[in-house]
Amino acid sequence: MEVGATAKVARKTARRQRAPRRTGQRVQLTVPEDMWRELAGIARAVGTTPNDVLVRIASERLRDRRRASALRKRADERWLAFAGTSSTESANGGTAKRARAKRARAKPLSAEELVELSRAFRAED
Amino acid sequence: MPQAWDTTTAARLRPDSPELEYVTGRWQLGDPVAFTASTVNEISFGLHKARRPAAAAQLRWLRDQVAAGLIDVLPFEHRAADVAGALRARIPTPPAAAKRSKRRPKAESRVAWIMDLQISATVFVHGYDLLSADAHHSLIATTLSALAPTAPALLIQAPPQF
Numbered sequence: 179m180e181v182g183a184t185a186k187v188a189r190k191t192a193r194r195q196r197a198p199r200r201t202g203q204r205v206q207l208t209v210p211e212d213m214w215r216e217l218a219g220i221a222r223a224v225g226t227t228p229n230d231v232l233v234r235i236a237s238e239r240l241r242d243r244r245r246a247s248a249l250r251k252r253a254d255e256r257w258l259a260f261a262g263t264s265s266t267e268s269a270n271g272g273t274a275k276r277a278r279a280k281r282a283r284a285k286p287l288s289a290e291e292l293v294e295l296s297r298a299f300r301a302e303d
Numbered sequence: 304m305p306q307a308w309d310t311t312t313a314a315r316l317r318p319d320s321p322e323l324e325y326v327t328g329r330w331q332l333g334d335p336v337a338f339t340a341s342t343v344n345e346i347s348f349g350l351h352k353a354r355r356p357a358a359a360a361q362l363r364w365l366r367d368q369v370a371a372g373l374i375d376v377l378p379f380e381h382r383a384a385d386v387a388g389a390l391r392a393r394i395p396t397p398p399a400a401a402k403r404s405k406r407r408p409k410a411e412s413r414v415a416w417i418m419d420l421q422i423s424a425t426v427f428v429h430g431y432d433l434l435s436a437d438a439h440h441s442l443i444a445t446t447l448s449a450l451a452p453t454a455p456a457l458l459i460q461a462p463p464q465f
Contacts, residue, residue: 241333249305252455253430257382259454260389260428260447299391 195221197230207232304458307337307377307426309435310345310418312462316374318364321465330373336434337375339425341418377429379421386447387424391417393446398439419443423457432458 209217209232217228217235224231287295308316316322326336338346346365350358368374379387397416407415423443426433433440444457 238333245305245334249430251430252304253428256427256430256451256454256457259451260382260386263451263453299388 195225195227197227197233200233304430304432305334305337306434306460307339307422307429307431308342308462309422309433309437309440310342311437312434313338313342314346314349315465316365316368317361325463325465326368326373335373335375337377337426337429337431339377339422340379341421341425343369343376345418377425377431379425380428382428383421383425386428386450387417387421389450390420390424390443390446393450394420394442398442423447427454427457432460434460434462436462 214228217231221228221231312322316326329336347362350362350365369376377383397412397419419437419439420443423433423440424447427447433444440459444459447457448454
């Protein structure tokens with residue numbers, strides 16, 4: 179190889195970005211062209227490789243999913259616990275069976291009573 | 304777990320502050336701080352009422368941070384409203400310690416208490432912990448535990464020392 183060509187290859191090698199070394203599965207992917215162009219653009223801007231950008235984006239997305247999933251789980255547990263146990267009846271009402279029977283016998287509230295109860299929010303002190 | 308800030312803590316967030324540094328750090332880690340819609344309501348009210356250019360600038364800045372995703376805003380939706388109603392039925396008025404100022408009119412104390420109940424209820428149903436230095440939020444959390452004994456408790460954390 180000519181000296182000039184060798185120098186050119188050397189410069190090219192020096193310029194090539196390398197992703198940080200990772201351990202794990204080596205996989206072959208088919209990435210859509212437009213996605214790859216976008217990844218390559220980000221990689222150029224931050225000085226790394228498209229592969230590295232792809233792994234970083236996947237990693238961030240997985241972290242967000244884990245967070246959202248933990249939040250949803252705790253939110254659901256709290257709501258189900260509240261909705262399952264919260265009652266407008268007194269806690270001294272006896273067993274759940276008796277409470278159910280009491281509810282079944284209860285006469286529905288009239289519209290006037292319901293309006294009055296909703297007004298209690300503003301009147302309460 | 305992800306944390307939501309109460310109004311007193313959230314109101315301190317401003318440009319070039321240690322609070323902003325903290326919030327930005329959490330955002331970078333993928334765990335943004337949240338405010339409740341009720342807190343945004345309180346902050347917005349105060350800044351609008353001030354009628355000063357600096358207050359208007361702070362409100363614009365805060366809106367930008369929310370729009371950029373630096374802060375999540377938790378809505379006061381049907382579950383939060385239900386829980387807040389149950390809380391108020393249990394503890395209709397603020398405890399004596401929560402009536403912070405003797406100069407505060409009774410009606411104002413009542414509004415503040417309703418907002419506190421809404422904030423705790425919102426944070427509870429969205430699965431967050433609450434960052435607050437106010438002692439009465441612990442009372443609300445205890446009442447929540449009585450209302451939903453098997454639920455993961457609402458944890459009240461003290462704000463970091465900035």
